[in-house]
Amino acid sequence: MASPTPAYTQLTAFFNSNPGTRLHIEFHPTQPDTSPTTLTSGTNIAIPKPLLLQAFQTAYLTFCSSNTKQDILDSTLVLLLVAPENLTAVNARRRIILGEGANDGRDEIKLMESFLTSPLNKHNKSPLLWSYKRWLTERFGVLEKGIEAELAVVEASGEVHPKNYYAWNYARFATTFFLPRSPSGPQLPYILERTANFALSHVSDTSVWSFLQFLFFQALEHPDPHSFQVQLADIVEKSMQFAHGIARGHESIWVFVRTVLESGELLDAGKRVELVRVLEGWVRGDVVDVEEARRERSLEERALVWIGKHRRGGGEGLVGLHTVNRRT
Numbered sequence: 001m002a003s004p005t006p007a008y009t010q011l012t013a014f015f016n017s018n019p020g021t022r023l024h025i026e027f028h029p030t031q032p033d034t035s036p037t038t039l040t041s042g043t044n045i046a047i048p049k050p051l052l053l054q055a056f057q058t059a060y061l062t063f064c065s066s067n068t069k070q071d072i073l074d075s076t077l078v079l080l081l082v083a084p085e086n087l088t089a090v091n092a093r094r095r096i097i098l099g100e101g102a103n104d105g106r107d108e109i110k111l112m113e114s115f116l117t118s119p120l121n122k123h124n125k126s127p128l129l130w131s132y133k134r135w136l137t138e139r140f141g142v143l144e145k146g147i148e149a150e151l152a153v154v155e156a157s158g159e160v161h162p163k164n165y166y167a168w169n170y171a172r173f174a175t176t177f178f179l180p181r182s183p184s185g186p187q188l189p190y191i192l193e194r195t196a197n198f199a200l201s202h203v204s205d206t207s208v209w210s211f212l213q214f215l216f217f218q219a220l221e222h223p224d225p226h227s228f229q230v231q232l233a234d235i236v237e238k239s240m241q242f243a244h245g246i247a248r249g250h251e252s253i254w255v256f257v258r259t260v261l262e263s264g265e266l267l268d269a270g271k272r273v274e275l276v277r278v279l280e281g282w283v284r285g286d287v288v289d290v291e292e293a294r295r296e297r298s299l300e301e302r303a304l305v306w307i308g309k310h311r312r313g314g315g316e317g318l319v320g321l322h323t324v325n326r327r328t
Contacts, residue, residue: 007051008058010038011081012074014045020107023114025081027052047081056082063089069096077111084115084126094135105140112136116167117156124157130166134173143178146185150174155198158208168207172214188222189231191215196235199256200242206252213256216266233271236260240275244282248296258303279304 015023021043028046030036036048059078062071073096076089083089097105112133115123123129137150150171157167175191192215199208212235219228236257243253260266261276283301 004058004062005054007038008055008074008078011047011052011055011078014038014040015077015111016074018043020110021114022110022117025114025118025120027120052078052082063092072096080115080129084120084123085128087128090128090132094132097136097140102140105136106142109133109136109140113153117153117160119160121161124161125164125166127166130170134170137174137177141177143182143185146182147174147178147191148186150178151191151194158198158202158205162202162205163207165207168211171211175215175218188215188219189228192219192228192231192235196238200239200247203243203247203250204252206255209252209256213259216260220265229268229271232260233267233275236267237275240278244296244300248292249299251299254299254303258306261303262307276304276307279307 024044026044026046027049028039030048030050036050038048038051039046055078059075059082063075063079066072066075072092076086076093079086079089093108097108112129115126115129116133117124142149151174154167154171154174158164161167175188178185179187179191192212195208195212195215199205199212202208216232219225219232222228239253240257243250243257247253261272261279264272267275279300283297283304
């Protein structure tokens, strides 16, 4: 095996000196007529693409020629930095982690969190890396940290890569995995409130609204589903008011609202009728001649008609849904 390039040595040394720590990783551009340099500060590293490609050459040769544990971990680390969908590299790491036990498994979780929460577009939306994190969590997850730590990872990933379906799909797994195993930790009301706040500050992110909808149906499966009705109704009402008055023109909110109001199970029947009548009042009211307002009116009309077509149970009092008086 040829001598490792300085870029490979520097990269692997940085990651090996920070085990069990969530790192911040960036790929930074190089300036013309300047020598590329890897920048590090504490747990932060910025890697120029030319040096990453130099490290990749060593990593590939090392992975193909060495059988030692450390060489495989170092080489696959660089391989995944270059190509996060490298299943061979992930499986090689998986075999080593299985043989090493919980401590190495928890260090590996932190490494995957570093990839998934850093501003690396291909990494934080990688189905393979999220699947690998799930596999690691099922075997080495720390129940004491529980759902709060998992949601923090998902939210951080959602911040750097909005509409991150894979991140919020992982949140579904984390919710069903940690809640039954951590009865003394935060429970569903906390997750509902936290997710609703995140959704309202990321109104166009359809993935987080879809996860919030998932949580509503989780409440329905709770041993005491009626205990959630006030909280669920409050979330829906706040979402409607926010969309109508502030964050106009975002279809993702109305897909969430219409799905909840269409169901006859999630909300108290009286509150459901009340919210639908509020929506009817908005649709029948005057609209100013502003493009943003017209788009919001269109979304509200479509939501109302959709509720009327698909409502299931508890529909008493929902009148006029198919005969909306469109006034412009």
